[in-house]
Amino acid sequence: MRDIVAEEIRAQIFDGRLGEGERLVERELAEQFGVSRHPVREALRVLQREGLVDSLRSRGLVVSALNRQQVIDLYAIREALESLATREAAKRIAAGAPSTLAETIAEARAAVDAGDIEAAHEANARFHDELVALSGNASLEQMLAPVLGRLHWLFRQVADVSYVVDDHARIADAVIAGDAEWASALAKAHVLAYRAHTMKLLFGEDARVDEGGSVD
Known part of the structure; x- marks a missing residue:
């Protein structure tokens, strides 16, 4: 209950x-x-x-309410931990671990095609959870647990879910191919693009990312 x-x-x-x-x-x-x-x-x-x-x-x-700095901090956490999770997930798949990433992508695409935005959001959020679980790093899951709800709320702020699914599909292809570095790079680029969109949506500003990944 x-x-x-x-x-x-x-x-x-x-x-x-x-x-x-x-x-x-x-x-x-x-x-x-x-x-x-x-x-x-x-x-x-x-x-x-x-x-x-x-x-x-x-x-x-x-x-909970999120201010500008909290959103920046959440994306910094997500960038660091998800790029690590994606890299480790690709390594584990290369070593023979099973994955349901392709099925989750297919489910998200079907939801988009059907116009079921909520189902698409749920599948997109689950994609991130599956990547973290696939990393096999229990400590990483524990570190993400306190911010997971807020991250999932942020996931739903992007209106163009088809764009998100396309990004996820590229990441999934790299992970399933076992290309750890490429998968990690795609994951980082995805987070940064997502962050820029969220900052503009929530605070009406463009987030400029410097070479170190921080937001101005």
Whole structure:
């Protein structure tokens, strides 16, 4: 029940029904979902660990808000960890590890063709999760866990999901071919392009990336 409630609250955050800074009251959520307060309390703890919910001294639990610096920081984390994950995933596939990346890409393309944007977003987000899992690096998964919810929210800010699927397909081809360095380079370029789009969308500015990968 905790997981069901967490998924519903997460979906409401992702699609905007629960906006940034909105209070999350256990009693009201329990009534909305027709459950006791215990699974709601546990679900909110899960979402706190994912970074989607904050606990404020003055207001209690609220939907997390992202400022400019936090978005920059999240993308810096994503750039470093996902390029590493992609490189390691390609190495593992070259060594014979199985992969479902191609199936996930096909699912995302089918969703785009059907006009099901939410399903496409879900498949695109799962693609990143599968890359991290495929890396075989448990510590890497643990490092990403506290920011995973916010990253998935950022994934949904790009309106042109077909562009994202095309990028993912190129990365998947390199990973499946076992080309670790090329896969890592494609992953980094994807993150930087995604970051520039997000900065413009959320803050109305162009993100200029210097040679070291930092944002001006």
